[in-house]
Amino acid sequence: MTAPAHSSSSPHPPRLAERIFSRLFPDSEIFTTLGDLEEIFRNVAVEKGLRKARLWYWRQLFKALPHRLIGFLFIDMPMFALSLKIMGRSLRKNKVFSFLNIFALTLGLTCFLLIFFYTRYESTYDSFHNDYQRIYRIRLPDPRKPGFSAPLAPALESGIPETEYAVQLCHAFDPVVKIENQLYKSRGRFADENFLKVFHFPFRHSIDSPLAEPYAVVLTESSAARFFGPGDSIGKTLSFIIRGESCELTVTGVLADLPRNTHFDFDLLISFPTAEALPEFRALREALSYRLTATYIKLHKNTSVRDCEEKISGLLKSRSSGDISTAGIDCDLQPVTDIHLRPDNKDNSAVRSLTLYLSLGIIILIIACINYVNLATARSSIRMREIGIRKTIGAQRRQLVRQFMGEALIITGISFVLSLTLILFILPVFNRLLNIDIGLNLFLENSLWLETLGLVMIVGMASGAYPAVFLSLFKPVRILKGMALVSGTTGFRPSRLRSILVVIQFAVSVVLICVMLFIHQQVRYIKTMDTGFDRSNIIEAWAPRNSAVVKKRLLQSAKIMGVTAASNSISLSGRKNSGEEFMDIVTYVTDSGSPMDFRAHHIQCDGAFLDVFRIPLIDGRNFSDNLDESRSAIINETLARLLGPGSPINKRIQVKNWTEEEDERKDLFIVGIIKDFHHQPLTQTIKPLILTHTGENFMTLYAKVQGEDMAGTLAFIRETVLEFNPDRILPIGLLDERINEVYRPEENQSVLLLVFSTLAVFIACFGLFGLAAFTAERKTKEIGIRKVLGAQNGRLFLMLSRDFGRLCALANMIGWPIGYYFVSRWMANFAYHVPVLLWTFLLAGILVLAAMLVSSGTQIIRVARINPADILRHE
Amino acid sequence: MKFLSRTEELILLAILKLPDKAYVVSIQEELNKMTGETWAIGALFVALDRMSRKGYVRSWLSEPTPERGGRRKRLYKLLPAAIDALNEVRKLKTSIWKNIPALSREKFS
Numbered sequence: 013m014t015a016p017a018h019s020s021s022s023p024h025p026p027r028l029a030e031r032i033f034s035r036l037f038p039d040s041e042i043f044t045t046l047g048d049l050e051e052i053f054r055n056v057a058v059e060k061g062l063r064k065a066r067l068w069y070w071r072q073l074f075k076a077l078p079h080r081l082i083g084f085l086f087i088d089m090p091m092f093a094l095s096l097k098i099m100g101r102s103l104r105k106n107k108v109f110s111f112l113n114i115f116a117l118t119l120g121l122t123c124f125l126l127i128f129f130y131t132r133y134e135s136t137y138d139s140f141h142n143d144y145q146r147i148y149r150i151r152l153p154d155p156r157k158p159g160f161s162a163p164l165a166p167a168l169e170s171g172i173p174e175t176e177y178a179v180q181l182c183h184a185f186d187p188v189v190k191i192e193n194q195l196y197k198s199r200g201r202f203a204d205e206n207f208l209k210v211f212h213f214p215f216r217h218s219i220d221s222p223l224a225e226p227y228a229v230v231l232t233e234s235s236a237a238r239f240f241g242p243g244d245s246i247g248k249t250l251s252f253i254i255r256g257e258s259c260e261l262t263v264t265g266v267l268a269d270l271p272r273n274t275h276f277d278f279d280l281l282i283s284f285p286t287a288e289a290l291p292e293f294r295a296l297r298e299a300l301s302y303r304l305t306a307t308y309i310k311l312h313k314n315t316s317v318r319d320c321e322e323k324i325s326g327l328l329k330s331r332s333s334g335d336i337s338t339a340g341i342d343c344d345l346q347p348v349t350d351i352h353l354r355p356d357n358k359d360n361s362a363v364r365s366l367t368l369y370l371s372l373g374i375i376i377l378i379i380a381c382i383n384y385v386n387l388a389t390a391r392s393s394i395r396m397r398e399i400g401i402r403k404t405i406g407a408q409r410r411q412l413v414r415q416f417m418g419e420a421l422i423i424t425g426i427s428f429v430l431s432l433t434l435i436l437f438i439l440p441v442f443n444r445l446l447n448i449d450i451g452l453n454l455f456l457e458n459s460l461w462l463e464t465l466g467l468v469m470i471v472g473m474a475s476g477a478y479p480a481v482f483l484s485l486f487k488p489v490r491i492l493k494g495m496a497l498v499s500g501t502t503g504f505r506p507s508r509l510r511s512i513l514v515v516i517q518f519a520v521s522v523v524l525i526c527v528m529l530f531i532h533q534q535v536r537y538i539k540t541m542d543t544g545f546d547r548s549n550i551i552e553a554w555a556p557r558n559s560a561v562v563k564k565r566l567l568q569s570a571k572i573m574g575v576t577a578a579s580n581s582i583s584l585s586g587r588k589n590s591g592e593e594f595m596d597i598v599t600y601v602t603d604s605g606s607p608m609d610f611r612a613h614h615i616q617c618d619g620a621f622l623d624v625f626r627i628p629l630i631d632g633r634n635f636s637d638n639l640d641e642s643r644s645a646i647i648n649e650t651l652a653r654l655l656g657p658g659s660p661i662n663k664r665i666q667v668k669n670w671t672e673e674e675d676e677r678k679d680l681f682i683v684g685i686i687k688d689f690h691h692q693p694l695t696q697t698i699k700p701l702i703l704t705h706t707g708e709n710f711m712t713l714y715a716k717v718q719g720e721d722m723a724g725t726l727a728f729i730r731e732t733v734l735e736f737n738p739d740r741i742l743p744i745g746l747l748d749e750r751i752n753e754v755y756r757p758e759e760n761q762s763v764l765l766l767v768f769s770t771l772a773v774f775i776a777c778f779g780l781f782g783l784a785a786f787t788a789e790r791k792t793k794e795i796g797i798r799k800v801l802g803a804q805n806g807r808l809f810l811m812l813s814r815d816f817g818r819l820c821a822l823a824n825m826i827g828w829p830i831g832y833y834f835v836s837r838w839m840a841n842f843a844y845h846v847p848v849l850l851w852t853f854l855l856a857g858i859l860v861l862a863a864m865l866v867s868s869g870t871q872i873i874r875v876a877r878i879n880p881a882d883i884l885r886h887e
Numbered sequence: 888m889k890f891l892s893r894t895e896e897l898i899l900l901a902i903l904k905l906p907d908k909a910y911v912v913s914i915q916e917e918l919n920k921m922t923g924e925t926w927a928i929g930a931l932f933v934a935l936d937r938m939s940r941k942g943y944v945r946s947w948l949s950e951p952t953p954e955r956g957g958r959r960k961r962l963y964k965l966l967p968a969a970i971d972a973l974n975e976v977r978k979l980k981t982s983i984w985k986n987i988p989a990l991s992r993e994k995f996s
Contacts, residue, residue: 044948045932047958048911052928055912075929143923313923 074466117427120380127373137352148345218265226285383779384475412484420476522827524769544689558736579616612700632684641705651700784868
């Protein structure tokens with residue numbers, strides 16, 4: 013029998029979801045339905061992976077919920093109408109409670125829904141193309157191998173039968189557009205003729221096949237307006253400058269502006285034949301093809317991705333020259349919808365932060381649900397009599413459960429409607445803040461509203477379940493005798509449950525505040541940490557041409573204290589390009605024994621580099637611009653340590669540049685050792701670095717300037733650079749700002765956490781406020797008696813707030829270790845981080861305690877100051 | 888007489904193509920193949936339920952199958968009323984389309 017083996021090896025749908033399904037639909041039909049779902053689940057698992065399949069299964073459950081629950085509520089129409097009426101009354105009777113309930117739920121739901129929409133939006137990039145499921149980007153693991161430089165797309169169309177279209181999009185170094193001597197920045201790309209057939213970017217106007225001929229350009233609506241002003245721009249010409257070469261282009265089409273939710277970011281598309289017609293660019297494109305050109309493929313219907321990947325790998329192998337190992341050139345096809353969140357193979361950070369946001373949303377929602385449970389059980393005494401009478405005249409427990417669940421669902425429903433209205437107002441601001449474009453149409457598409465409704469109902473049920481069960485348990489005789497409130501009679505201790513829930517709420521708040529405080533500290537720390545080089549008042553400017561002349565000219569100005577030129581940015585362009593594969597191989601030839609290989613970053617610079625950045629030499633000498641330094645190298649301390657004991661000065665090393673494909677090594681002699689500085693973001697430890705000297709071929713200029721009149725100096729530098737680099741638009745700015753830009757994600761996370769933790773604490777305080785009001789009300793009589801017997805207001809206050817203080821202490825005890833865990837995990841992203849100090853935890857605790865005292869204090873004071881005569885005169 | 892909706896028509900045709908093995912999953916696969924789009928499973932459940940109440944299809948339970956955790960399938964087959972309805976739709980469509988010349992976009996741009 014093969015059946016058991018089969019079922020044990022293949023994935024099983026989430027058991028919990030299955031159980032909920034069979035509970036929700038308790039007819040016999042559910043078993044066949046579950047079977048169907050399981051089969052599809054397996055298909056999805058095979059096609060898209062287990063994780064996606066599990067998600068799919070849960071989504072089916074959410075979609076089925078609203079239908080079921082509405083049936084559950086309306087099954088008993090007259091009874092339902094009655095309970096609606098009663099609910100309305102109880103809501104009105106207790107305005108403060110109802111307000112607290114609805115407001116906290118609305119806040120929680122709004123928060124959650126915004127995050128939910130946002131994650132949904134982020135994970136559905138590029139899904140507006142027709143047949144987007146069949147469009148892939150070809151991803152090559154090590155594109156530096158030879159054989160990849162020739163364009164891939166034509167070979168795919170002729171060699172792989174699964175291909176419907178293969179198109180390439182070639183980066184063009186953000187070329188400059190010149191119209192009547194006016195320069196414009198552009199994000200131009202070269203695109204194949206079929207590009208706009210694969211990707212759905214609708215035309216406003218166009219001629220037939222606009223990208224077929226050379227020297228044709230397609231603009232987006234807004235770039236057309238920018239270049240030519242309003243009116244029809246088809247047939248107009250613009251000149252276009254790329255790396256010094258220029259050509260005239262004719263506008264053959266105008267696209268509607270790109271939607272935000274696509275990974276493409278061009279604003280003009282140049283026909284691919286144009287790129288072939290530019291000799292210099294062509295050479296560059298062929299040399300760097302792997303980095304400039306993205307190849308997209310659209311497969312025919314019902315083709316296997318895996319087969320196709322194998323065929324493409326085979327094609328690549330046959331194209332690459334025989335002597336190179338073909339081991340690592342398996343390609344894979346990345347779905348076009350995946351590109352935004354996973355721009356390259358390793359980088360998973362976008363997905364991680366989405367998960368983080370979503371879990372924050374869920375946490376806030378849970379806090380809001382807890383509020384409902386707390387307030388509803390606390391209010392139970394008010395509804396005692398109603399329940400007692402209902403039970404004596406024959407209400408069954410099921411009916412009562414249904415009534416209270418219904419109430420919870422309706423209150424969640426009201427909050428849901430309110431939060432949707434709120435979202436309508438918040439969305440424009442939200443979109444502007446995050447630079448995205450979420451509309452309510454997202455909500456209507458893909459039956460997302462059904463899932464959302466399902467989710468809202470789960471929230472309603474989660475909040476309603478306990479109060480419903482608890483309230484319906486009361487024994488009518490006891491209630492009507494007025495003794496049900498004595499704890500222990502029913503076996504339940506609702507007050508203890510309430511305490512536990514409050515502790516959970518505030519423990520979560522403590523965790524959030526801790527994490528927020530640490531992230532805030534860390535961001536400030538990395539921004540102010542000594543990076544080992546002087547970065548104040550340094551202006552970074554790109555000057556790809558004539559850098560020697562520009563440098564001389566800049567030095568003549570009195571405002572500029574020093575200028576140095578380097579091959580690339582001192583911060584090595586942030587987090588990208590900092591991996592192993594972007595490091596040179598340094599071979600150390602020892603006097604005895606075999607040579608040793610190291611990986612090191614490499615910066616080419618001139619003699620002023622160390623002076624401008626004030627990097628101290630430890631040993632040896634600096635480069636001199638007057639000597640022939642073509643065989644000299646300066647290394648950093650880290651590399652010197654790796655090379656081993658004994659002074660490495662005047663020792664020989666061989667360097668192989670990472671951009672070179674051939675195994676070409678250059679002999680260099682070490683002339684100096686510098687103190688380590690952070691040439692990478694602080695997420696990394698200091699890596700080995702070598703500096704070499706070259707007179708020419710610099711990309712970046714650094715000018716150390718005087719502090720005053722920064723704007724004027726910037727303008728002066730820009731003018732000078734542009735004078736020798738005509739027809740270019742070059743980035744220029746303060747180095748400090750450029751470096752801090754790298755930590756933007758952390759800064760955003762810190763702001764986001766600030767908002768969320770504040771909201772979480774706020775919502776939790778709402779619940780506490782309600783609870784305090786309730787406790788105070790229950791204890792008025794006790795307080796009256798105590799006062800008559802001579803208790804002071806202050807002592808009474810202490811007595812009443814002691815309970816909350818205890819809860820707060822407990823919340824901190826639980827919150828701190830959890831907070832510590834998350835903080836240390838987050839900190840592990842950084843090689844350098846602030847010490848995790850106790851006072852931050854204490855601060856978080858004090859903040860939460862203060863929030864608790866403020867929210868409960870007003871109620872307690874009100875009761876403590878009451879005139880005992882008012883309370884006691886009735887008895 | 889009310890005509891079949893497009894969804895109903897496609898589902899009935901899918902069942903027609905799958906004699907003795909039409910159940911929700913195979914019907915969905917067939918529809919995906921026929922139209923090139925992904926059909927939601929929930930929509931099929933609803934439509935099949937409605938059509939069995941209208942008397943277009945009859946359903947019965949199969950023997951338990953191992954690949955679905957030992958659960959039965961609900962298999963569907965067409966009833967004469969469905970054949971009539973399909974023929975009706977076909978007659979209607981062919982008679983309408985017969986008199987319409989080939990359409991081209993140019994005239995409408």
